[in-house]
Amino acid sequence: MSSSPAPSGSGPVTDPAPLSLCAREPRVPADRLVAEMVPPPRFDSVRFSTYIPDPNQPSQTEAVQVLEGFAASLGQEAGGSGKRRLFGFGRAPRKAAPAGPRGVYLDGGYGVGKTHLLASLWHATPAEPARKAFGTFVELTNLVGALGFQQTVQTLSGHRLLCIDEFELDDPGDTVLVSTLLGKLVDAGVALAATSNTLPGKLGEGRFAAADFMREIQGLSAHFRALRIDGEDYRHRGLPEAPPPYSDEEVTKAAHATEGASLDAFSPLLDHLARVHPSRYGALTDGIKAVCLTGVRPVPDQSTALRLVVLADRLYDREVPVLASGLPFDQLFSDEMLNGGYRKKYFRAISRLTALARDAAKLTNSR
Known part of the structure; x- marks a missing residue:
């Protein structure tokens, strides 16, 4: 960045000093935490059509097809058709939460595009941005900390879809907290989608992460269909x-x-x-x-x-x-x-x- 010409009669003007993260102490109001529950800037423009499946990994193509159907089924709900399509995602009007799966869990290793697919689902779901939420597990627990549990339930219960990226299974307290929250949201008719990671050393052990996820969320496991996405980390591929x-x-x-x-x-x-x-x-x-x-x-x-x-x-x-x-x-x-x-x-x-x-x-x- 070039410096501006020095004003007449003054000394030379140098480039301004860089910024410093250490000098910043931001204050974030709770309403900003809610408003920012959208896909991050990196995933603003991703869509199912921009996901490039590895031709050697058919599970990636299958995941795209299933998620497209999931998004379409949520659109059918919005239209009030009441029909139950893809693995039971229909919603009974203003009654008890529908039986059968209300969510999908994307199970796979690092860099196979799970967040890309999760953000694409958010974009493809026919609903106003204020009626669908996207955030990491940590951001969701932070929201509960900022709003309180009951207010978080009330805030998110009117949503059609909640996407949770990087669901954490390593903190029992937070896992129970979020599982309880998701149970309340399912009862309110909110559809769910989540991702987590298979451990690098467990990639050859089939449904390791999916089994862990289903066990940790206990009573919610019946509400999720697990989709396995195989492949290598695209961030390092080639x-x-x-x-x-x-x-x-x-x-x-x-x-x-x-x-x-x-x-x-x-x-x-x-x-x-x-x-x-x-x-x-x-x-x-x-x-x-x-x-x-x-x-x-x-x-x-x-x-x-x-x-x-x-x-x-x-x-x-x-x-x-x-x-x-x-x-x-x-x-x-x-x-x-x-x-x-x-x-x-x-x-x-x-x-x-x-x-x-x-x-x-x-x-x-x-x-």
């Missing part, structure tokens, strides 16, 4: 490896040269995340065009790691490239973390940060 980390000087130079970029040292940023509620991490990145980090190192503990995962999700949703010095992103988490109960989250964060690191290569011409 693409080069993530670029190695840059030097501190390269990262700093790129931050000063990129309008809207932030520049932070990694350790102070981790400390700052502990002072900002994860529900505000999206607001923390408002207006940021690129994130530049110096001194990336392994995260010191589980709590810090989980906060970093949420930030990585928000940056990925908003397509914010990440340019970094220090260690590569696949060395962020210890072997103990990657083999522990939260490993799904850590592998997802590595995958997404790797994709954002590739996107950041355009910020510097030094290689």
Whole structure:
């Protein structure tokens, strides 16, 4: 970004300093949390027609066809036909919730396009945006924390569809909370769709994630049809490896040269995340065009790691490239973390940060 000409009689005008995430302490009103329950910017324009199934994975084509039928069935409900079509998604007018499945669960590994398909379902469902909601499991629990349980039930009960991305099975308390919430919404006639991840080491074990999901949601399992989506991570399919980390000087130079970029040292940023509620991490990145980090190192503990995962999700949703010095992103988490109960989250964060690191290569011409 070039500097403006200096006014007559003044000294030279230099480029403004980069932004800093550590300097931000956003406050997010509850109504914004509700209004933002739509597919993130990365998935604004996705549709079933833009999903490119792997020809070697027929389950991907099948998933598209089933979800298109699901969306169409919700449109039939809206028309008041009362007919029960695709696996019982019809709705009895203003009576008890209909019997049979009211939702779909997309079961598969990292990067097979589950979020793309979930967002496509949201877009294809014939309803005003205010009557369909899309959010991650964490965003849903944050909404309950902001509104309270009863108000969340009341707010979402008028929706035709609730899409939950990255359903978490590793926190028993949150899982029970969300399961109870979904039970109330099903009783109100809300259709559901959810995704989660099969663990990398479990991809050969069939319905591992689906079985876990159905067990954890207990009484709600009858309301979901599980769709298996096989395939490899598209973020790495046929693409080069993530670029190695840059030097501190390269990262700093790129931050000063990129309008809207932030520049932070990694350790102070981790400390700052502990002072900002994860529900505000999206607001923390408002207006940021690129994130530049110096001194990336392994995260010191589980709590810090989980906060970093949420930030990585928000940056990925908003397509914010990440340019970094220090260690590569696949060395962020210890072997103990990657083999522990939260490993799904850590592998997802590595995958997404790797994709954002590739996107950041355009910020510097030094290689």
